[in-house]
Amino acid sequence: MMTLPVLDSCDDCGACCRVVSMPPFRRVFDESGEEAWERLKWDRPDLFTSFLAETRVRRAAGAPSFGTPCFWLDLDTNRCLHYDLRPRACRDFDLGGVDCRDARRRAGIVTPKPR
Numbered sequence: 001m002m003t004l005p006v007l008d009s010c011d012d013c014g015a016c017c018r019v020v021s022m023p024p025f026r027r028v029f030d031e032s033g034e035e036a037w038e039r040l041k042w043d044r045p046d047l048f049t050s051f052l053a054e055t056r057v058r059r060a061a062g063a064p065s066f067g068t069p070c071f072w073l074d075l076d077t078n079r080c081l082h083y084d085l086r087p088r089a090c091r092d093f094d095l096g097g098v099d100c101r102d103a104r105r106r107a108g109i110v111t112p113k114p115r
């Protein structure tokens, strides 16, 4: 049987953050709850305001809403600038899952060899 390579760290990657253009908040407080959006609004009004401003500027400029790096991604370190405030979709993204591996492949990042 084939052994799948183990992926256990996002260090030096950020591939999945390079295609979403903006933090993927759902902005809807439903049953499952985009609690992170509410937290951003109440805990970091400065960041909340800058998020909305950035979104408006991008929309007005006709910037793509997908396929470019998230504006919360630090392109030098490949880390999220506001990791503790990241949206649910980012928290739930499956490290080592199909979408993760696909994002890495598209970004040209070599996955670890089987152990």
Ligand code: SF4
Pocket: 007, 009, 010, 011, 013, 014, 015, 016, 017, 093, 094, 095, 096, 099, 100, 101, 103, 104
């Ligand atoms: S693509 Fe996978 S390994 Fe890379 S940052 Fe995203 S979840 Fe982590």
Ligand code: SF4
Pocket: 016, 017, 020, 022, 023, 024, 070, 071, 072, 073, 074, 079, 080, 081, 082, 083, 086, 087, 090
């Ligand atoms: S909010 Fe952070 S973790 Fe989510 S896509 Fe943007 S940079 Fe990545």
